[in-house]
Amino acid sequence: MNGLSRYWLPVLVLGFGIFVIGGAQADTGKLRLTGGVNSIDGVAGGGLTPWAIIGTNASAGERGVSAFATRVKPKDYALDVLGVVAGFNDRIEFSLARQEFDTKATGAALGLPGLKLEQNIIGVKVKVAGEAILDSDTWMPQIAVGLIYKDLDAGGLAPTLDALGAKQHGTDFYVSATKLLLAQSVLLNGTLRATKANQNGLLGFGGTAQNDYRVMPEFSVAYLLRKDLAIGAEYRVKPDNLNPSILGAGLKEDDWKDLFIAWAPTKNVALTAAYVDLGRIVPAIQSRKQTGWYLSAQVSF
Amino acid sequence: MTRLLITLLLAFTLGQASAQSTGNDSLYKAFGEKAGLTLLMDDFVQRLVAEPRTQAFFKNTDLSRLKTQLTDQLCMLSGGPCKYTGRDMKSAHMGMAVGKSEFNALVEVLQEAMDAKNIAFTDQNRMLALLASMHRDIITK
Numbered sequence: 001m002n003g004l005s006r007y008w009l010p011v012l013v014l015g016f017g018i019f020v021i022g023g024a025q026a027d028t029g030k031l032r033l034t035g036g037v038n039s040i041d042g043v044a045g046g047g048l049t050p051w052a053i054i055g056t057n058a059s060a061g062e063r064g065v066s067a068f069a070t071r072v073k074p075k076d077y078a079l080d081v082l083g084v085v086a087g088f089n090d091r092i093e094f095s096l097a098r099q100e101f102d103t104k105a106t107g108a109a110l111g112l113p114g115l116k117l118e119q120n121i122i123g124v125k126v127k128v129a130g131e132a133i134l135d136s137d138t139w140m141p142q143i144a145v146g147l148i149y150k151d152l153d154a155g156g157l158a159p160t161l162d163a164l165g166a167k168q169h170g171t172d173f174y175v176s177a178t179k180l181l182l183a184q185s186v187l188l189n190g191t192l193r194a195t196k197a198n199q200n201g202l203l204g205f206g207g208t209a210q211n212d213y214r215v216m217p218e219f220s221v222a223y224l225l226r227k228d229l230a231i232g233a234e235y236r237v238k239p240d241n242l243n244p245s246i247l248g249a250g251l252k253e254d255d256w257k258d259l260f261i262a263w264a265p266t267k268n269v270a271l272t273a274a275y276v277d278l279g280r281i282v283p284a285i286q287s288r289k290q291t292g293w294y295l296s297a298q299v300s301f
Numbered sequence: 302m303t304r305l306l307i308t309l310l311l312a313f314t315l316g317q318a319s320a321q322s323t324g325n326d327s328l329y330k331a332f333g334e335k336a337g338l339t340l341l342m343d344d345f346v347q348r349l350v351a352e353p354r355t356q357a358f359f360k361n362t363d364l365s366r367l368k369t370q371l372t373d374q375l376c377m378l379s380g381g382p383c384k385y386t387g388r389d390m391k392s393a394h395m396g397m398a399v400g401k402s403e404f405n406a407l408v409e410v411l412q413e414a415m416d417a418k419n420i421a422f423t424d425q426n427r428m429l430a431l432l433a434s435m436h437r438d439i440i441t442k
Contacts, residue, residue: 029354029400029401029402029403029405029406030405031405031408031409059400059401059402059405060400060401060402060440061400061401061402061442062402090401131436133433134404134433134434134436135433135434135436136429136430136431136432136433136434137430137433137434138434182426182429182430182433183426183427183430183431184426185422185423185426224422224426225422226422227412227422
């Protein structure tokens with residue numbers, strides 16, 4: 001499984017490359033920032049949560065691509081993400097992302113120095129109703145449904161996850177509603193995500209304490225300061241499937257929050273910085289809250 | 302975090318309230334009334350004709366008539382004492398094959414024109430909110 005998973009992402013990325021060379025349009029027509037940024041799972045939206053908008057600059061009748069790199073640096077860990085997104089007809093979005101989570105001192109404390117948890121992630125999103133940006137005369141939001149498939153390579157931690165009853169692949173299903181309140185310069189998003197993921201999948205999916213899908217709400221609010229600048233906040237409720245576990249409350253997890261600022265210096269570039277609060281991550285080893293920063297760069301066409 | 306959310310929601314609620322209570326001409330005044338709108342639409346139309354993504358739509362257009370009609374339309378929408386007497390948006394754009402991308406290009410050109418007149422971003426968005434929903438009648442492709 002892990003041997004195979006090492007290969008499918010590069011193959012898919014190559015496929016994306018061919019797609020880009022083959023015909024992503026040069027002059028796509030979304031308004032600036034309305035394609036969103038990339039969440040840590042790759043999906044277009046905020047930084048931690050998917051939105052109903054379709055990523056890239058492609059508007060109706062067009063196709064587009066974007067690529068991004070993100071680094072999240074809470075106190076005792078580091079997460080690096082690389083990914084690509086394709087958008088078709090402002091209707092369908094495909095995304096690929098690769099996460100590398102450096103466990104730093106926690107891995108060493110578990111007898112696994114240098115342990116990195118890696119996830120390959122595929123996302124598919126379809127817009128099913130509404131028009132988030134231009135339908136300024138109604139309250140009807142844009143609505144999209146999607147799924148996010150994650151394949152975890154836990155390295156030396158795999159036997160521990162097996163013992164905890166956590167699977168090493170899983171799929172999230174979500175529905176998102178996004179609305180730009182143009183007259184107020186405010187963008188709102190609400191997402192309901194059905195998930196089994198522990199720490200977004202980095203500690204597997206499900207566990208002996210709780211192994212069912214749970215539906216978790218996520219919220220984003222953004223205020224547009226200029227046409228190229230937005231600030232906002234996000235809140236993502238997470239399940240707590242590994243609490244209690246054989247480690248007692250040592251794997252308890254918390255909701256995720258952030259405060260962000262997004263800047264699009266040109267139509268094709270977006271930079272996002274955020275202060276994140278990821279709560280506790282493996283408090284058995286690191287008991288303090290994992291607050292820190294988030295930086296992301298995106299190019300899109 | 303929670304405090305910021307509350308502040309943002311409060312700002313939003315107050316924004317709503319002020320938007321509702323101003324069933325008046327505050328937006329019209331923010332755009333410099335009839336004189337300001339006339340200058341803005343003169344510049345906007347010049348920019349539309351110069352912009353590669355939109356110029357084709359105006360090849361056979363009487364530009365001075367278009368400027369007058371746009372001025373009247375925005376004047377009326379923003380609460381000013383004008384009456385737009387032109388055609389409705391649907392019949393005015395019939396057969397022009399405007400796509401969503403071109404509509405967005407027009408919005409960008411309007412934003413540039415409003416920037417050039419130093420109209421506050423919040424007022425720009427209040428005006429755009431009155432115009433954006435017209436996409437349903439204008440986009441035909």
